[in-house]
Every structure is written in C-alpha cells, then in structure tokens.
Amino acid sequence: MNYQEILDKGNQVLKDKNIKSSNLDCELILSKVLNKSREEILINLNNQISNKQKKQFVFYLNKRRKKNPISYILGFKFFWKNKFYINNSALIPRPESEHLVEETLRNITNHKSMRILDIGTGSGCLIISLLKERPNCHATAIDISKEALKLAKFNAKLHHLENKIKFFNIDIDKFNSNKYDLIISNPPYINKVDLNRLDDDVKLYEPKLALYGGITGFEEIKKIIEKSSKLLKYNGKLIIEIGYKQRNYTAKILLKNGFFINNVCKDFSGKDRCLISTKIKK
Numbered sequence: 637m638n639y640q641e642i643l644d645k646g647n648q649v650l651k652d653k654n655i656k657s658s659n660l661d662c663e664l665i666l667s668k669v670l671n672k673s674r675e676e677i678l679i680n681l682n683n684q685i686s687n688k689q690k691k692q693f694v695f696y697l698n699k700r701r702k703k704n705p706i707s708y709i710l711g712f713k714f715f716w717k718n719k720f721y722i723n724n725s726a727l728i729p730r731p732e733s734e735h736l737v738e739e740t741l742r743n744i745t746n747h748k749s750m751r752i753l754d755i756g757t758g759s760g761c762l763i764i765s766l767l768k769e770r771p772n773c774h775a776t777a778i779d780i781s782k783e784a785l786k787l788a789k790f791n792a793k794l795h796h797l798e799n800k801i802k803f804f805n806i807d808i809d810k811f812n813s814n815k816y817d818l819i820i821s822n823p824p825y826i827n828k829v830d831l832n833r834l835d836d837d838v839k840l841y842e843p844k845l846a847l848y849g850g851i852t853g854f855e856e857i858k859k860i861i862e863k864s865s866k867l868l869k870y871n872g873k874l875i876i877e878i879g880y881k882q883r884n885y886t887a888k889i890l891l892k893n894g895f896f897i898n899n900v901c902k903d904f905s906g907k908d909r910c911l912i913s914t915k916i917k918k
C-alpha cells in the first residue's frame with residue numbers, strides 16, 4: 637500500500653464519523669508513524685509503507701475515530717511560538733489563549749523584571765511563552781492537578797526555564813505567598829449546560845477539572861479574582877481569560893474586589909476573550 641492509498645482509506649474512515657479535519661488528521665497521523673514531515677509525505681505519495689507502519693497507522697486512526705483529539709494522539713501542540721508536549725492530564729492549548737499572551741506582553745516592557753503568578757498552569761503554555769519573550773521575569777505556576785503540573789514542569793525543562801518558574805501543586809484557595817506584580821489565568825469557565833454541549837473530542841477526553849467552572853461557570857473566576865486582590869501588589873495587574881458571555885459579570889466581580897478595568901480584549905471572531913485589570917485598592 638502506498639501513502640496515497642492509506643491516506644484515502646483513513647480519510648474515509650474519519651469522514652464516516654463526521655470528523656471535519658479528516659484529511660489533515662490522516663496526514664498528521666501518517667507523519668507521526670513515518671517520522672516524516674507532512675510536506676515530505678505529500679511529495680512522495682507513491683512511496684510504499686511497511687506492514688508495521690500500516691498497523692501503527694490503523695492504531696492511531698482508531699483513536700481518532702473514537703474522537704480522541706489529534707493533539708493528544710500526536711502528543712504535542714504548537715502554541716504562540718513554541719512546541720509543547722501534552723497529554724490528557726491538561727487542556728490542549730487553544731489559539732484563543734494566545735490573545736492573553738499578547739495582551740500580557742503589552743504590559744511587560746522588554747527588559748522589565750516582574751514576578752508573575754500563573755493560576756491553573758495546565759501544560760504551562762502561557763507562562764512558558766511569556767518567559768521566553770521576557771527573560772528578566774520570574775514566575776510561580778500553580779495547578780490543582782498533580783499530573784498537569786508534571787507536564788508543565790516537563791515543558792519548562794524543554795524550554796530551559798526550570799530555574800525561572802517555581803511550581804506548586806495546590807488549590808488557589810489555599811495558596812498564600814508573597815506579592816506579585818502580575819497574575820495571569822485561564823481558568824475553567826464552562827457552565828453546567830454548556831459542558832454537556834461540548835464536542836465529544838473535548839467532553840470525552842479533556843480533563844473536566846480544566847473545563848468546568850461550576851453550575852454558573854463563574855466559580856473559579858470568582859475565586860481567582862478574590863485571591864488575586866490579596867496576592868497582587870498595589871497597581872499590579874490581573875489578566876484573565878473568560879468565556880465570551882462572561883464579560884459583564886466578571887467585570888462586576890473585579891470592581892467589587894478593588895480592580896480597575898483597563899481593557900477587554902476580543903478574539904479573532906470578535907468575541908470578548910480576556911480582561912485586563914489593575915488592583916487599585918490598597
């Protein structure tokens with residue numbers, strides 16, 4: 637069997653399961669199996685694959701057929717400018733969260749040294765992306781999930797930042813530390829109704845701990861804002877990602893906790909995506 641033939645077969649299997657990215661997913665799976673780039677595969681479609689490679693292809697294809705996300709199958713995801721290793725203990729980094737990185741970078745001038753706290757670090761994609769761009773900063777990253785934290789530590793090492801980030805496996809509720817200049821967070825913010833409406837890829841495979849924000853979706857957002865008002869220095873900034881219908885209530889919680897709202901940033905589809913605020917209460 638050649639590359640073209642196995643890609644066609646795989647594509648049909650995924651199409652039958654209504655997987656929209658069937659074509660691309662098959663190419664990525666084949667690229668994993670052959671350890672070759674997609675480009676290399678696409679210009680050599682007449683090359684033959686071995687029986688062992690075919691078996692491996694079918695093994696991964698079956699995972700994808702059962703809606704396992706392609707990023708978990710591949711074991712990595714590109715985010716901002718870097719590659720991150722991932723597994724099902726952490727959320728797959730989302731392109732929408734790159735807005736949080738962009739907005740945060742706007743708030744840290746190039747050579748400034750800042751103490752940053754990342755609440756709910758997951759794979760570590762946010763804080764690692766930031767520290768790679770702002771080498772004078774230091775950070776603390778916390779997560780309630782032990783397994784996610786393991787992954788974040790692995791990614792920090794991969795990007796040579798293990799000496800710049802301190803990791804703690806702790807609930808934000810219980811975290812008490814020195815004051816920070818800046819806090820970032822992409823908390824779980826999906827409410828109960830929306831949780832059940834998520835695509836199978838997300839619902840069946842990504843950790844609920846990373847998605848579910850309680851019945852209303854605001855449980856963790858509220859905790860993070862309240863705690864940040866204690867953990868931030870006066871004039872320190874909190875930059876938080878939110879769901880697109882959560883702007884008004886999040887703003888209310890921020891104001892109630894002594895924050896000034898600097899800006900609301902929208903994602904590429906024009907939806908409210910993150911809030912930039914400053915602690916103004918002494």
Ligand SMILES: C[S@@+](CC[C@H](N)C(=O)[O-])C[C@H]1O[C@@H](n2cnc3c(N)ncnc32)[C@H](O)[C@@H]1O
Pocket residue numbers: 726727728729730733755756757758759760761762778779780781784806807808809822823824825845846847856
């Ligand atoms: C939406 S994910 C974000 C992961 C990563 N920061 C990103 O942007 O891809 C939220 C993360 O918060 C963690 N988390 C949930 N509740 C928490 C809590 N109370 N305290 C600390 N971390 C929490 C979850 O384990 C998960 O890794």
